[in-house]
Amino acid sequence: MADIDWSRWTPVDRATLVFVLSGDDILLIEKKRGLGGGKVNGPGGKVDPGESVEQCAIRECKEELGIDVSELEQLGEHRFQFVDGYSIHCWVFRTSKWGGEPVETDEAVPLWRRTDAIPYERMWEDDHIWLPLILEGKAFTADWIFEDDTMLDHRLTLLAQAPGAPTE
Numbered sequence: 277m278a279d280i281d282w283s284r285w286t287p288v289d290r291a292t293l294v295f296v297l298s299g300d301d302i303l304l305i306e307k308k309r310g311l312g313g314g315k316v317n318g319p320g321g322k323v324d325p326g327e328s329v330e331q332c333a334i335r336e337c338k339e340e341l342g343i344d345v346s347e348l349e350q351l352g353e354h355r356f357q358f359v360d361g362y363s364i365h366c367w368v369f370r371t372s373k374w375g376g377e378p379v380e381t382d383e384a385v386p387l388w389r390r391t392d393a394i395p396y397e398r399m400w401e402d403d404h405i406w407l408p409l410i411l412e413g414k415a416f417t418a419d420w421i422f423e424d425d426t427m428l429d430h431r432l433t434l435l436a437q438a439p440g441a442p443t444e
């Protein structure tokens with residue numbers, strides 16, 4: 277963390293991640309392409325110009341899985357810095373309200389898993405550190421440094437309430 281001034285940090289991209297919870301189950305995706313292609317993650321993607329993070333979360337769930345999510349709870353905030361210069365500010369939501377049946381699309385394959393059997397070995401290296409907090413409904417902000425797929429450093433802070441909307 278030493279050589280990054282997080283107070284002046286501005287991301288190249290903003291993005292979202294959404295976790296749909298249903299009883300003991302969580303809805304994940306096998307991402308087919310783009311950043312993290314081949315990995316398991318939640319549905320999500322880059323925020324379009326003029327769009328709020330919540331609007332992005334709803335749109336990405338529709339595009340990637342064909343479902344309509346609502347009552348999104350914004351719980352987490354990630355600042356991912358890659359050593360090649362790329363960076364992404366990611367907003368994490370959870371919900372137990374959705375409509376429709378998840379279907380495979382050009383971007384993703386739906387994957388229901390029990391929350392006690394999340395396939396962390398197929399996910400980004402950071403996920404096992406913070407996804408348990410999302411399951412518990414705990415709010416957090418976290419900073420991460422990655423070199424390609426390898427996590428070099430991180431700092432995670434639990435919050436008393438959800439992180440606010442992006443300011444940049």
Ligand SMILES: CNc1ncnc2c1ncn2[C@@H]1O[C@H](COP(=O)(O)OP(=O)(O)OP(=O)(O)O)[C@@H](O)[C@H]1O
Pocket residue numbers: 291292293309310311312317319320321322356364366367400401402403422
């Ligand atoms: C480094 N450690 C990481 N750990 C967990 N999740 C990570 C992540 N790094 C990126 N992510 C997520 O991966 C998605 C990529 O999004 P993104 O680049 O938009 O890909 P996508 O192919 O959908 O692009 P388009 O929006 O279609 O352009 C997006 O949800 C983003 O938050």
